[in-house]
Amino acid sequence: MLYGRSAEQGVIDRLLSDSRSGRSGTLLIRGEPGIGKTALLDYAATAAEGLRMIRGTGVESEAELPFAGLHLLLRPVLDQVGALPEHQERALRAAFGLASVEAGDRLLVGLAVLSLLSELAEDGPLLVLVDDAQWLDRASTDALLFAARRLDAEGVVLIFAAREPFTAPGVPELPVKGLDVASAAALLNTAAGTSVAINPAVRYRLLAEARGNPLALIELPAAAPSDGTALPLTSRVQDAFLSQVRVLPEATQGLLAVAAAEDTGDLDVVLRAAAGFGDFLEDLHPAERAGLVLVDAGTMTFRHPLVRAAVYQGIPPSLRLAVHKALAEALDRPDDADRRAWHLAMSATGPDEEVAAELERTAVRASDRSGYAAAATAYERAARLSARPESRARRLTLAADHWVHHGDPVPERVAIAERRGRAGPAGGGRQPARTGSGLRDRTGRRAGPGGRRDRDVAGRREPRPGQHRGAADAALLPRRDRALPRTAPGRADHRHRGPGHRAGHGARALGQPDERLPGLSRRGGG
Ligand SMILES: Nc1ncnc2c1ncn2[C@@H]1O[C@H](COP(=O)(O)OP(=O)(O)O)[C@@H](O)[C@H]1O
Numbered sequence: 001m002l003y004g005r006s007a008e009q010g011v012i013d014r015l016l017s018d019s020r021s022g023r024s025g026t027l028l029i030r031g032e033p034g035i036g037k038t039a040l041l042d043y044a045a046t047a048a049e050g051l052r053m054i055r056g057t058g059v060e061s062e063a064e065l066p067f068a069g070l071h072l073l074l075r076p077v078l079d080q081v082g083a084l085p086e087h088q089e090r091a092l093r094a095a096f097g098l099a100s101v102e103a104g105d106r107l108l109v110g111l112a113v114l115s116l117l118s119e120l121a122e123d124g125p126l127l128v129l130v131d132d133a134q135w136l137d138r139a140s141t142d143a144l145l146f147a148a149r150r151l152d153a154e155g156v157v158l159i160f161a162a163r164e165p166f167t168a169p170g171v172p173e174l175p176v177k178g179l180d181v182a183s184a185a186a187l188l189n190t191a192a193g194t195s196v197a198i199n200p201a202v203r204y205r206l207l208a209e210a211r212g213n214p215l216a217l218i219e220l221p222a223a224a225p226s227d228g229t230a231l232p233l234t235s236r237v238q239d240a241f242l243s244q245v246r247v248l249p250e251a252t253q254g255l256l257a258v259a260a261a262e263d264t265g266d267l268d269v270v271l272r273a274a275a276g277f278g279d280f281l282e283d284l285h286p287a288e289r290a291g292l293v294l295v296d297a298g299t300m301t302f303r304h305p306l307v308r309a310a311v312y313q314g315i316p317p318s319l320r321l322a323v324h325k326a327l328a329e330a331l332d333r334p335d336d337a338d339r340r341a342w343h344l345a346m347s348a349t350g351p352d353e354e355v356a357a358e359l360e361r362t363a364v365r366a367s368d369r370s371g372y373a374a375a376a377t378a379y380e381r382a383a384r385l386s387a388r389p390e391s392r393a394r395r396l397t398l399a400a401d402h403w404v405h406h407g408d409p410v411p412e413r414v415a416i417a418e419r420r421g422r423a424g425p426a427g428g429g430r431q432p433a434r435t436g437s438g439l440r441d442r443t444g445r446r447a448g449p450g451g452r453r454d455r456d457v458a459g460r461r462e463p464r465p466g467q468h469r470g471a472a473d474a475a476l477l478p479r480r481d482r483a484l485p486r487t488a489p490g491r492a493d494h495r496h497r498g499p500g501h502r503a504g505h506g507a508r509a510l511g512q513p514d515e516r517l518p519g520l521s522r523r524g525g526g
């Protein structure tokens, strides 16, 4: 069942119905990995019930073998080549290495493909599906496109699916974008099923980071720990998004790794930190050309949050510490204190009271700006870095209080904090929901305008395992978006929930091999 693709299905339906009245049509379904291109081809195959169909796919490892893709596609119908004009038949056989003729004219192969498709459509419409066309060898692509551009009244439908930036001049494009929020939320519900409890904070982050990408929506919930903090990628998602990065020069991969760890996209900071690894601005160009990052006015952004996440997760854990350390050193302006604190925390290898104290100052600043989630996250991390049990307990208590004010499902969080810290707030038996006023008591600050709403949220919080709010909380997105501060503490918050936790869960869970980013490992990972 496809969510939110009625427009795309409509385009396919029209092509199919045209073919039933003898008209040919072509289409290139284009989009990022996991967006649902293959799913749309599957839909075409199902909708074409009763039609003759051939289906092929580009294979990454065969991208250099001339005509390998075409051979795979046409193999089931090669017994029909006898019906082609002789020189075309010979050209095709030669292309496939079936005849000992010298490789013929490539145009002739294209012509042979056109003739063969027309021949196959003699008895009724024909559907040709070519998936992952970005991995077709050049010769196959040329032949297929040659035929595609000349199809007319044969009743042939030829649909390609490919990742960006594949293009097929002369073939109409159907760009496939992320699902709309309601469809994404519906898919997330189905995908999470009843096996995984998704609390609202996790849901929010899943929907925000997936950007409507079905693969991410299906895969990420299973990987997201129920404490609502981490969002590690599964290897399937990571591979999908890393594949484009891995073909880039080593230095480019290194620079991207630094950029992925500094997700505010501050180009100046990224470059200064990357310089320590021997990577410079020029190294960014291949990534720009590949459309993986955009550079604009001193900021660089990853094309998709999942590209950044995949790159970050691909950094060998040992090197990740060095990357965060370099970033902390590059963040030397007074305004950067919060970000510096987080990078220091991320590069700490054990308890470190100095870093914990910096983080605590970050937490206080965040709290001052009503950034309760950011403050709570910073207190939690500070607790983990605390050298003394009393400091740890005190910081955990402050974290719990701030979570209450943020309106998060606190009992779960506190339980987790307790398990992590082994020194839960007030001995751990307390009902954290009642500690809301404690925030004011302890910090001497007012609860802030969110107080009432926090109580409302707290009143109906804590989804039980398997309980989801459905599409309704998709409507909450913009508001929650605002609730998560975007200022410095907000970034810290985001960072912590992203890379920071991934550092803790993702790489280990995935058992990442350490040679993912050879550029960085070579230079900096020693
Ligand atoms: N609109 C959709 N509704 C539900 N599931 C979808 C939808 N689009 C894709 N999927 C599922 O998401 C996953 C990734 O889709 P896929 O078609 O393989 O992506 P692509 O081919 O673009 O990389 C698959 O499991 C697919 O079944």
Ligand SMILES: [Mg+2]
Pocket (backbone or CB within 6 Å): 037, 038, 039, 131, 132
């Ligand atoms: Mg696919």
